[in-house]
Amino acid sequence: MSHNETISDWFEKYGNDIYHFLIYKVGPTDAEDLLQEVFIKALKGFKRFKRNSSPKTWLFSIARNVAIDEARKRKSRKWSNTVPLDKTYEPSTDLSPEAILDFNEDTQEIYQCIQKLKANYQDVLILRGIKELSIQESAKILKWSENKVKTTHYRAKIALNEELRRCAYEESESPRAAR
Incomplete structure (x- = not known):
């Protein structure tokens, strides 16, 4: 080949x-x-x-x-x-129908919250949480130790949860939510 x-x-x-x-x-x-x-x-x-x-x-x-x-x-x-x-x-x-479907409201909210996190957190969340790569695969891609992948993934999930809560709170407090 x-x-x-x-x-x-x-x-x-x-x-x-x-x-x-x-x-x-x-x-x-x-x-x-x-x-x-x-x-x-x-x-x-x-x-x-x-x-x-x-x-x-x-x-x-x-x-x-x-x-x-x-x-x-x-x-x-x-x-x-x-x-x-x-x-x-x-x-x-000009987005394809697949891209439009992929970016429904929930996905867009998660995407926006992930974008607010540190770059290392973004990388590990996408690789481990979204693409479901193994710890070993993620470690090779990121050039980290497996322990660093585990620790950073854990911290990134906590940070993402906090960011999602903050976004949900801000949305509930916005004038549009009161309508």
């Missing part, structure tokens, strides 16, 4: 998972472009792929790095324009 065929096969197997990971990291408007970038990087770096990890964890590592790079670009654009970026998700009219 050629490199192209292998990467194409991996895209079929893992593309959806990588796409959803990227949605949680960067939002739905950039996720498709970044998904393509992940698989282009995988194709270019295929010779460097060490078979001591699964293709899935390798691809998630690439996706995580691509998302980090995107966050850096956004941050530099933010400072160069001196206009704060709006971190809330605004639905786009």
Whole structure:
């Protein structure tokens, strides 16, 4: 099997998972472009792929790095324009039906709360809680020890619960909720 065929096969197997990971990291408007970038990087770096990890964890590592790079670009654009970026998700009219379904109200609320957490908490919540990767897979992707994955995941769940409660409280106190 050629490199192209292998990467194409991996895209079929893992593309959806990588796409959803990227949605949680960067939002739905950039996720498709970044998904393509992940698989282009995988194709270019295929010779460097060490078979001591699964293709899935390798691809998630690439996706995580691509998302980090995107966050850096956004941050530099933010400072160069001196206009704060709006971190809330605004639905786009050009989203696919699947993306619209994926972003129902509950998912959007969780997404927004996850975005308010520290980057390490975001990573571990998405990998362990949403993508349901094992501790070992998450540790390889994040380049952490398994104990750090466990501890950070535990702390991230507590932080997310607190953020969800805060969001629910703010929503119940807003003028719209009184109508």
